[in-house]
Amino acid sequence: METTLAAQIVYQRPQSLTEAAMHYCPGCTHGIAHRLIAEVMDEMSIRERAIGVAPVGCSVFAYNYFDCDFVEAAHGRAPAMATGIKRLLPDRVVFTYQGDGDLASIGMGEIVHAAGRGENISVFFINNAIYGMTSGQMAPTTLPGQKTTSSPRGRDVETMGYPLRMAELLSNLDGAGYVVRRSLHDPKNIRMAKKAIRLAFETQLRGLGFSMVELLSTCSTNWGLSPLESLKWLEEHMIPYYPIGDFKVAEALKEIKV
Amino acid sequence: MAKELLKGNIAMAEAAIRAGLEGYFGYPITPQTELLEWMAERMPALGRAFLQAESEVAAINMLYGAACTGARVMTSSSSPGISLMMEGISYIAGTEVPVVIIDVVRGGPGLGNIAPSQGDYDQIVHGGGHGDYHPIVLAPASVQEAIDLVVLAFDLAEKYRTIVFVMADGNIGQMMEPAELPPMRPIKSEYPDWAVRGAMGRERRILSSIYIDPKDEEVTNYRLMQVWNQIQANEVRYREYFLDDAEYVVIGFGTAGRIALSAARMARAEGIKVGLLRPITLSPFPAPQIESLVSRVKGILVVEMNAGQMLNDVQKVVKGRVPVEFYGRMGGMVPFPDEILAEMRRMSQEVIPLDGDPRQRWMKRFAPVIHWNN
Numbered sequence: 001m002e003t004t005l006a007a008q009i010v011y012q013r014p015q016s017l018t019e020a021a022m023h024y025c026p027g028c029t030h031g032i033a034h035r036l037i038a039e040v041m042d043e044m045s046i047r048e049r050a051i052g053v054a055p056v057g058c059s060v061f062a063y064n065y066f067d068c069d070f071v072e073a074a075h076g077r078a079p080a081m082a083t084g085i086k087r088l089l090p091d092r093v094v095f096t097y098q099g100d101g102d103l104a105s106i107g108m109g110e111i112v113h114a115a116g117r118g119e120n121i122s123v124f125f126i127n128n129a130i131y132g133m134t135s136g137q138m139a140p141t142t143l144p145g146q147k148t149t150s151s152p153r154g155r156d157v158e159t160m161g162y163p164l165r166m167a168e169l170l171s172n173l174d175g176a177g178y179v180v181r182r183s184l185h186d187p188k189n190i191r192m193a194k195k196a197i198r199l200a201f202e203t204q205l206r207g208l209g210f211s212m213v214e215l216l217s218t219c220s221t222n223w224g225l226s227p228l229e230s231l232k233w234l235e236e237h238m239i240p241y242y243p244i245g246d247f248k249v250a251e252a253l254k255e256i257k258v
Numbered sequence: 259m260a261k262e263l264l265k266g267n268i269a270m271a272e273a274a275i276r277a278g279l280e281g282y283f284g285y286p287i288t289p290q291t292e293l294l295e296w297m298a299e300r301m302p303a304l305g306r307a308f309l310q311a312e313s314e315v316a317a318i319n320m321l322y323g324a325a326c327t328g329a330r331v332m333t334s335s336s337s338p339g340i341s342l343m344m345e346g347i348s349y350i351a352g353t354e355v356p357v358v359i360i361d362v363v364r365g366g367p368g369l370g371n372i373a374p375s376q377g378d379y380d381q382i383v384h385g386g387g388h389g390d391y392h393p394i395v396l397a398p399a400s401v402q403e404a405i406d407l408v409v410l411a412f413d414l415a416e417k418y419r420t421i422v423f424v425m426a427d428g429n430i431g432q433m434m435e436p437a438e439l440p441p442m443r444p445i446k447s448e449y450p451d452w453a454v455r456g457a458m459g460r461e462r463r464i465l466s467s468i469y470i471d472p473k474d475e476e477v478t479n480y481r482l483m484q485v486w487n488q489i490q491a492n493e494v495r496y497r498e499y500f501l502d503d504a505e506y507v508v509i510g511f512g513t514a515g516r517i518a519l520s521a522a523r524m525a526r527a528e529g530i531k532v533g534l535l536r537p538i539t540l541s542p543f544p545a546p547q548i549e550s551l552v553s554r555v556k557g558i559l560v561v562e563m564n565a566g567q568m569l570n571d572v573q574k575v576v577k578g579r580v581p582v583e584f585y586g587r588m589g590g591m592v593p594f595p596d597e598i599l600a601e602m603r604r605m606s607q608e609v610i611p612l613d614g615d616p617r618q619r620w621m622k623r624f625a626p627v628i629h630w631n632n
Contacts, residue, residue, distance in 0.1 A: 048456055060468065069454040070466075071323065071465045071466065077319035080316040081326075082323060084321060085323040085326060087281060087309055088280060088307055110316055113311075
């Protein structure tokens with residue numbers, strides 16, 4: 001007797017992503033971060049009421065890849081723009097997607113005050129310790145000693161200061177409801193990152209204030225490493241300086257199981 | 259509605275609310291702050307969005323986001339704050355979303371002072387932000403006109419998907435006058451087909467000022483210029499006084515125009531046939547109206563509370579065909595009618611050259627007047 005098994009789809013493009021081919025370099029983790037956010041949007045059925053705010057940086061074209069309404073901010077101003085949208089449309093799900101130059105350098109004022117106000121927006125912060133789009137300059141998150149095109153002999157903390165730990169910094173503000181750091185360098189951490197993205201949106205839906213997931217990410221092109229070496233470099237150099245962890249989790253979130 | 263004694267800043271704020279304002283974002287700065295304070299009281303009470311931003315940079319970007327929802331939104335500031343907003347202003351222009359910005363102009367450059375000035379003419383009318391864009395700029399000369407122009411500003415902003423400035427000098431913001439507010443309009447119930455409000459049952463929408471392919475950016479720039487041509491053809495506004503038989507015409511806007519009107523009346527009483535053209539839209543500039551005066555008058559006097567920023571635009575129209583003179587006060591100083599009257603008398607008595615630089619002549623005449631030792 002013959003049995004036929006019905007074909008079952010076990011993996012496919014999330015509905016919240018468009019079919020556009022991404023422009024990111026080989027080895028870059030932006031694609032993973034995009035996909036995780038889109039998967040969570042699907043699971044929570046929030047695509048139709050989501051409004052994204054894209055940054056200036058490599059992810060400047062993020063709006064080409066998400067199948068939801070989007071606006072494109074000026075460099076660093078995404079949290080202010082998201083604030084304007086959220087204040088006018090409080091029942092929409094508003095999120096920003098920002099890199100380290102955007103969020104931690106030129107946009108420091110906007111992100112700190114959005115967190116301080118407890119603005120009900122979700123922020124996905126891609127920390128790859130370098131400026132990607134302008135091809136490899138020092139970022140506020142560049143590690144001590146790390147060589148970039150604008151710190152060619154390595155970041156000298158005596159003259160260039162120390163890297164900023166944004167998750168820790170923002171978690172100290174009363175307006176923050178959920179602030180964590182995750183990494184995208186291996187499957188276990190990617191799964192943890194997805195849960196955090198879910199909790200960030202849950203924070204917003206429950207009106208618990210500002211939420212941010214910092215995602216440690218790679219930049220093979222500007223680090224001058226192969227994709228595999230990049231994942232290793234992230235693990236060996238970034239995680240010791242930027243520990244993975246929960247820095248602020250509102251009480252009401254602790255009961256949620258995802 | 260009956261007339262009430264109203265302060266300019268508060269009158270403009272309430273006029274915006276009654277025009278259906280849904281969101282206000284601002285930052286305190288003198289001499290504009292009462293406007294923000296009025297919004298702080300009124301907007302939340304009406305269930306509308308009010309937020310004091312952490313800076314003018316944040317305020318303009320909050321406004322940018324809010325404008326993308328298609329709602330009626332506004333900010334207000336004063337000169338140094340407007341300078342800070344220029345980044346966002348260029349982005350808003352590039353994204354073609356409607357906003358209203360009130361600038362209660364103060365003395366500059368730099369920190370300057372908090373006295374009335376018209377020193378923002380160039381930074382608003384001729385750009386400030388990067389790229390090719392032209393906002394509509396409305397200049398009220400009284401509290402009543404400020405009210406009326408704020409209401410008009412929202413209609414024009416939405417009609418052309420453009421930025422509309424109400425450029426009020428510090429006098430207009432701080433002065434109290436009897437004026438009548440408009441009736442309360444309801445908040446709009448329908449939003450335009452470009453508004454980003456969530457892709458519920460429709461294709462997603464994207465609002466951006468990026469056109470990464472220069473060919474596309476050129477098309478966008480061309481379209482912006484086409485809209486600007488329409489605005490120039492249809493939206494020029496001005497007031498004229500005693501122009502029918504005028505031999506000399508004064509051109510001044512806002513408070514300077516209003517003071518020039520007093521001076522023109524005094525000149526008329528002395529038998530000097532002076533008329534006044536008061537531009538209400540500084541952008542689009544009433545160039546056709548000035549052109550029509552060139553063949554009719556013996557001379558033109560431009561009066562401003564700056565060093566002759568509008569003068570350049572007048573000269574561009576006149577092209578040396580009739581004598582142009584300039585009189586300005588700067589740095590927060592306001593002219594008295596007597597000063598302008600003296601210029602009118604002088605023009606009617608002296609032979610004013612067609613060539614030469616009216617600004618240089620003014621500086622020479624003006625040097626003894628300045629309070630050098632105070």
